[in-house]
Amino acid sequence: MTFTDLMPIRIARRERPVRRHRAPDECARLRFLLFGANLCIRGLRLQLDDQDRDHAATIARIDERHAEVVTGLESEVAELQRRLDIACRAETAVTRTQEISLDEIRRHCVKPLHQAPFATAAPGWAPTAI
Secondary structure (H helix, E strand, O other): OOHHHHOOOOOOOOOOOOOOOOOOOHHHHHHHHHHHHHHHHHHHHHHHHHHHHHHHHHHHHHHHHHHHHHHHHHHHHHHHHHHHHHHHHHHHHHHHHOOOOHHHHHHHHOOOHHHOOOOOOOOOOOOOOO
């Protein structure tokens, strides 16, 4: 028995190699990895939430613009429908007030110039046998 064996403080013995560092405990290493992974996940969730807010704002602006376009197109369609109704009514009124048969048009309106009631009796250039 040596003097070092009797001492309450353990002093390195020659038969044991001196350990320069202690190997990391596996549980502690896994806890550190879990802590780092949780921090990374939290950061990514915050980034995703920011992107979701930006995306929602962009979608809201696009929806507002589409609503404006649809409202404009609806008013344009209503205006065109109103114009079409007015044109149809005007055409109906014209056909009711100016009903002329095809025979009347041929008899009164469509004549050669030399046969017109106000034409001269014998123009020099008009054919006589028509």
